[in-house]
């Protein structure tokens with residue numbers, strides 16, 4: 166570009182933060198990409214970022230939008246529109262979700278359907294992990310095609326009937342992953358132990374949601390983590406452990422890394438901030454925090470923060486998989502309302518999926534978090550003195566972009582990168598309420614918590630999609646990101 170030609174847009178007077186440093190500078194955007202960082206840059210348009218931090222857009226590589234979960238196929242309440250609007254309003258501009266083939270469907274058929282579903286509605290860029298939910302010859306033969314379609318990470322579940330792999334199958338899967346230089350990402354829990362403990366609680370008449378955490382012990386997660394890491398070592402595969410919650414599991418990751426093995430781990434916001442005391446609430450209320458792994462003890466939370474600081478854990482995700490209270494209660498398969506950018510609409514009544522309240526093991530698992538991740542980690546990380554600004558950027562954006570081969574297109578502010586940017590107000594105080602959030606769910610586990618620091622304006626590929634906290638983007642503008 167000629168020196169005299171102005172850039173499309175210049176973001177002026179902000180504090181630009183990356184995973185490596187913080188500088189006072191203007192950021193110029195042209196053609197949806199970052200064109201320059203400097204002073205006195207000329208633009209056709211300007212955004213004033215005085216007093217604001219200019220951050221790379223958040224990357225949340227663990228979300229479940231519009232996901233028909235379990236045998237009852239209760240669909241997670243955020244679809245590709247409401248979920249990505251919520252993400253954008255919370256400062257996240259890239260999500261990675263999952264493809265899970267049903268019986269009779271090839272992995273690639275499942276991918277194409279899921280990609281088209283997302284592309285029609287998503288307002289930010291998205292990508293997928295392929296669920297390695299069977300290890301038969303046909304699926305193993307599909308691994309190469311899946312990689313060529315841009316999914317270089319494969320999810321393996323050690324728990325959940327229908328999608329989990331046995332150790333023998335997991336070894337085959339990991340060998341295929343290793344052969345193609347891909348990444349295995351693993352949900353590590355001990356399936357047999359969970360099944361036995363569930364059976365025991367139900368037999369004792371313990372059906373309420375408060376019993377859920379008693380069936381998914383931290384030691385079972387740690388055991389499965391160690392087993393997964395051993396299998397990865399045998400197969401020579403790179404492995405990422407999703408939603409680490411227990412100190413013992415983290416220790417296993419640290420030991421593997423100390424031995425030089427290609428192992429990484431993540432933690433969810435809820436496992437940094439919420440304890441298992443929430444299961445002591447009255448009646449069916451704890452259903453809202455029925456998720457796997459469950460919330461843990463304060464000592465585990467402290468261990469997770471320590472892991473983020475010393476590099477034992479690589480980044481923070483949400484595992485966003487919300488269900489409305491009616492869905493958790495068995496009264497609905499799909500959410501009963503849809504929070505659209507223009508207002509909430511009620512959806513058609515439909516038959517319940519459960520007669521009466523479901524027992525704890527039948528409750529759809531998961532919770533909301535896609536919109537509150539960045540402010541919560543900022544507040545409890547940076548404001549609390551646990552993380553530097555660069556740590557915050559690394560843990561919410563850069564590190565995940567790197568692991569999942571999106572970097573340097575995503576996860577940084579540098580010439581040539583996509584202009585996914587967050588103008589973050591470090592002084593804005595917000596008391597979180599479900600009503601004010603865009604997430605399509607009627608509660609948040611962070612209700613009434615106050616945080617200082619909130620995204621004000623968000624750009625995706627140079628386009629302002631959130632302006633002064635209001636969503637102003639267009640439906641379906643998000644693109645599929647191929648990750649070679």
Ligand SMILES: [Zn+2]
Pocket residue numbers: 227229484
């Ligand atoms: Zn998940």
